[in-house]
Amino acid sequence: MYLKKIELQGFKSFADKTTIDFEKGITGVVGPNGSGKSNISDAIKWVLGEQSAKSLRGSKMEDVIFSGTSKRKALGFSEVTLTLDNKNKEIPVDYSEVSITRRVYRSGESEYYINKTSSRLKDVKELFMDTGVGTDGYSIIGQGKIEEILSSKTEDRRNLIEEAVGIVKYKSRKKESEKKLDKTNDNLIRINDIIEELS
Numbered sequence: 001m002y003l004k005k006i007e008l009q010g011f012k013s014f015a016d017k018t019t020i021d022f023e024k025g026i027t028g029v030v031g032p033n034g035s036g037k038s039n040i041s042d043a044i045k046w047v048l049g050e051q052s053a054k055s056l057r058g059s060k061m062e063d064v065i066f067s068g069t070s071k072r073k074a075l076g077f078s079e080v081t082l083t084l085d086n087k088n089k090e091i092p093v094d095y096s097e098v099s100i101t102r103r104v105y106r107s108g109e110s111e112y113y114i115n116k117t118s119s120r121l122k123d124v125k126e127l128f129m130d131t132g133v134g135t136d137g138y139s140i141i142g143q144g145k146i147e148e149i150l151s152s153k154t155e156d157r158r159n160l161i162e163e164a165v166g167i168v169k170y171k172s173r174k175k176e177s178e179k180k181l182d183k184t185n186d187n188l189i190r191i192n193d194i195i196e197e198l199s
């Protein structure tokens with residue numbers, strides 16, 4: 001699996017539709033200060049479901065939408081699509097290419113699409129669980145991240161290792177099953193109460 005393409009429209013400084021193609025191997029992005037290099041990695045984090053405006057170097061989610069310049073009006077929405085090569089089926093779907101889109105409007109409404117099909121954030125998160133990609137993954141190592149990993153609590157470090165060995169998916173499913181079990185137990189208690197009342 002590797003990142004093949006990013007398409008941005010209305011995301012931060014990328015007002016016009018911009019496509020960035022990546023080849024296999026290492027890509028370097030160079031440019032003057034403030035030209036939008038970090039906005040590209042912000043865009044990747046954002047599509048993968050980042051919910052914290054601070055992690056995207058803003059104060060509110062609306063800050064990811066192009067806010068205008070002296071020559072150009074602000075835009076009403078922001079959209080980013082990531083296209084990943086999936087020939088090795090590392091992402092557990094039958095497609096050899098997977099595209100993820102996130103769109104947000106100034107009203108705050110957010111939409112996600114997986115291969116152009118409307119999806120939930122949960123679906124996007126599940127798709128990348130245990131692949132190292134994702135907001136909690138290790139595919140984006142920002143400034144200070146290594147230091148953060150080394151000095152973080154053992155529990156936080158463990159999360160990273162669990163993602164690498166591929167058990168996050170199972171832990172998440174276990175949590176969901178436990179929640180369902182709890183709900184079923186509550187329902188059973190309620191039914192027994194009703195039976196007792198009736199008998």
Ligand code: ATP
Binds near residue numbers: 011012034
């Ligand atoms: P450096 O090399 O200094 O780290 P950089 O190339 O990584 O810079 P970025 O931090 O990616 O630059 O981009 C900053 C630019 O993006 C600034 O010019 C800022 O005005 C612009 N920008 C950020 N958010 C928006 C927005 N919502 N609308 C328009 N422009 C924005």
